[in-house]
Amino acid sequence: MLLSMTGYGRLQTLFGDKLISVEIRSLNSKYTDLRLKLPNGYRVYEPEIRKLISGHTERGKVDVTIEIKSGEGDEDYALNKPLFRRYAQELSILADELDMNKEGILAAILKLPNIVSSPEEEPLKDEWVAVQKAITDTIVKFRDFRSTEGDAMEKDMRIRVSNIQEAIQRLATYEEERIMKLRQRLRLLLEEHLVKDHIDENRFEQEVLFYLEKMDINEEKVRLEQHCVHFLEELGKSITLKGRKLSFISQEMGREINTMGAKAYSSDIQRVVVGMKDELEKIKEQVANSL
Numbered sequence: 001m002l003l004s005m006t007g008y009g010r011l012q013t014l015f016g017d018k019l020i021s022v023e024i025r026s027l028n029s030k031y032t033d034l035r036l037k038l039p040n041g042y043r044v045y046e047p048e049i050r051k052l053i054s055g056h057t058e059r060g061k062v063d064v065t066i067e068i069k070s071g072e073g074d075e076d077y078a079l080n081k082p083l084f085r086r087y088a089q090e091l092s093i094l095a096d097e098l099d100m101n102k103e104g105i106l107a108a109i110l111k112l113p114n115i116v117s118s119p120e121e122e123p124l125k126d127e128w129v130a131v132q133k134a135i136t137d138t139i140v141k142f143r144d145f146r147s148t149e150g151d152a153m154e155k156d157m158r159i160r161v162s163n164i165q166e167a168i169q170r171l172a173t174y175e176e177e178r179i180m181k182l183r184q185r186l187r188l189l190l191e192e193h194l195v196k197d198h199i200d201e202n203r204f205e206q207e208v209l210f211y212l213e214k215m216d217i218n219e220e221k222v223r224l225e226q227h228c229v230h231f232l233e234e235l236g237k238s239i240t241l242k243g244r245k246l247s248f249i250s251q252e253m254g255r256e257i258n259t260m261g262a263k264a265y266s267s268d269i270q271r272v273v274v275g276m277k278d279e280l281e282k283i284k285e286q287v288a289n290s291l
Contacts, residue, residue, distance in 0.1 A: 003240050003291045004149030005029070005060040009142030015130040021067040022131075022138040024053070026060035026146075028289055037065045045128060049135065056139045058241055058291050066131065084109060146291075153286045154235060160279040161228050164253070167276050168221050168228075171260075174268040178215070217260045217269075224256040243290040250284050 007026045012019060034054055036046060053064055087109045095102045231249045234242055257280060261273040 001147070001238055001240060002150035002154040002235065002242070003058075003143075003146045004153060005146075005243070005289050005291055006149060007057075007060070007142045007146040009138045009140070009145060011134055011138040011141060013130070013134050013137075015127055017070060018127070019067075019069045020131055020134045021065075021069070022134045023065045024057075024062065024138050024142045026057060026062040026142075029059065029061035032057065032059055033061045035061075035063050037063070039066060039068045042066065042131070045131075052132070052135055053139065056143060059243070060291070066135070068127075068131070087112060150290065153290060157235060157283050157286050158232065160283050161231055163279045164257075164276050165225065165228050167272050167279075168225055170272055171217070171221060171269060174266055174272065175217070178266040178269065215263050215265050217263050220256045220260045220263070224253060224260075227253045227256065241291050243287055246287045246290065247284070250280060250287055254280055254284075 005026060005028050007024070009025075010021070010023045012021045014020070032054060034050060034057065036049060038046060038049070042049075049064070049066075053062065088105065091105050091109065092102060094100075095105065227249055231246060231253070234245055234249065254277075257273060257276050261270060261277075264270045264273060
């Protein structure tokens with residue numbers, strides 16, 4: 001089972017005349033980065049909320065928003081009346097001194113700090129229990145989203161690994177052609193500079209073998225195939241945290257593919273190698289978004 005690092009879950013539920021809304025969303029990150037936006041009064045429960053959510057989010061940049069709205073709206077805002085009066089008095093005096101229009105003073109005061117705030121009353125125990133359940137239910141939706149995304153990613157990666165394995169098999173045909181072309185090219189170079197009858201055939205075969213050793217990609221093919229099998233085995237494991245290991249394996253795959261490209265000496269083999277690189281880059285993109 002593969003889980004995507006990208007996830008989303010949202011739930012709304014009623015508690016008496018209040019509407020509880022919980023939203024969890026996550027993006028890629030090497031580490032766990034949990035950020036909370038809580039109603040006033042719920043800061044006291046922040047450690048519990050963090051523990052509850054972090055136990056189910058593993059990795060990723062996770063944003064959690066919890067909102068509680070009253071049907072009457074009576075708890076949403078509180079006006080700091082003494083401070084409001086003081087600001088109004090000072091601004092009115094200043095406006096008279098400067099002979100300025102007093103229109104707009106009200107709107108300006110409302111924008112000043114600490115004029116409008118939400119109450120810091122600690123929530124009732126029953127309300128906190130309802131919020132906990134809403135968080136738990138949202139986590140279920142969040143993980144379902146990650147699982148659905150992960151299934152699609154896994155299918156895509158399996159197809160691309162299979163494409164790389166098929167490309168490895170196609171290399172054999174081009175390798176045989178490459179040997180023939182190498183022999184022909186070396187023969188022509190020697191005939192251009194030496195009389196045909198003076199060519200030492202034994203030495204010629206030694207030179208061919210020397211170049212063939214430098215161009216041999218059989219070891220790289222075997223190792224790349226092993227890495228592909230290992231990648232698929234890890235992908236099929238039931239553990240959820242496997243993104244880092246898959247990343248390491250994909251890096252090893254890249255090394256073998258790059259080495260084959262450096263040893264290609266064939267436009268046909270280079271085309272196959274470029275195709276494998278393209279498939280591997282798409283695999284790495286998916287791996288980077290997996291837990």
